[in-house]
Amino acid sequence: MDETTAPEIFNPLQSFGLDVKRVRSGRKLTQKHLGKATGYSHAYVSMVEAGRVKASEKFAQGCDLAFGTNGLFAGLLRRIDEGDHPSWFVPYLNLERKASRILTYETNLVTGIVQTADYARAVFRASNPRASTEGIEDKVAARLRRREVFDQDNPPFVWVIHHEACLRTVVGGADVMARQLDYLLTVAASPHVELQVMPFSAGVPATSTLPFTVLRFRDFPTVLYTETRVGGRMHDFAQTVDAALDDYDLLRARALSPDESLTLIKTLLKEHRA
Structure with missing residues (x-):
């Protein structure tokens, strides 16, 4: 042709x-x-x-x-x-926009909804080494659009627990990490966000070592979201969801307090800026 x-x-x-x-x-x-x-x-x-x-x-x-x-x-x-998202992630994305509370626990990387553009770009580039620049930028833009839930008239309350490994794993270099940690401090100042860190000193987590998210709604049942190498899965069986909520309570109890968590983030931020 x-x-x-x-x-x-x-x-x-x-x-x-x-x-x-x-x-x-x-x-x-x-x-x-x-x-x-x-x-x-x-x-x-x-x-x-x-x-x-x-x-x-x-x-x-x-x-x-x-x-x-x-x-x-x-x-x-x-x-x-x-x-711009994997097909298996779309059902979760649609529910995330409607949730009244988002409870998430991450073990390796900063959770997607509060990632900066540079951090997300580094993550996508590492996981999609053959993707075009345009393809990577589309994914970054889609990830940043998840923040739009905070601009709603009645935004969800977001509770994030990051394992300390999420904050110490260097993604994209020191400058990228410094901007990401600084953004976490900004996010934590919002009345709609609570942020905690699970320190290495806490030992083995009180529950599963796998990340998970619980979505709560005003008008329909709570949902658990989990992810593996082959994709994500939604769970709405009452006993499964209740067990996840119990796990989340244990994680909150073992994690640093919100104030202590911010102090640790500020310490790490200084290290990267240095």
Whole structure:
């Protein structure tokens, strides 16, 4: 196939923007009209249509209202977001956005929802050595979008327990680690986040040495999420979930207090900056 017949290839953001432009043009609307209908400037509409920025959920929903497309663009945006995550992680991701409480225990790496861009980039590069730069950046952007739960009108309460190994394992070099630890201190200052460290001095953890997350909701049952080399799994059997909650209580009791945990993080931060 020569260059004159080769099909034009678009990335997901460009495809989304092109669809917006096609429907907008079909409805005889200008970018200024669409911007007013969605609550954004015509410059923002232009950047979305060119695929230079990822549309917000509000914009996608506004397009559906303006175009009468019954959730089409909101669905397209959701699939773009999900496409940057492993398929087995998507069910967890959808529940994480709806949770009222997120309880997580990590043993090796800083938990994803509070990773910095540089830290996430180093993690993805190590685990995907053959991936393109664009592919890595898409994964990083998707990971950072998980933080959007904190911007909700009623954000979840997030309780994070990191084993000390998470904070001492150097990911991406000293500068990357310093920025990551500094960000943890910023996160811990939020009224919606509690942070603890399980120190090496605590010995063998009081429960499983595997990481896990418990999601609690206001209107449906609690869910346990666990992960292995071959993917993640959701558990909603009452006895399994109750056992995980008991384990989490034990971990909280054995970990450093929140204040002591912050002191340790500050000590490690100084070491990396030095």
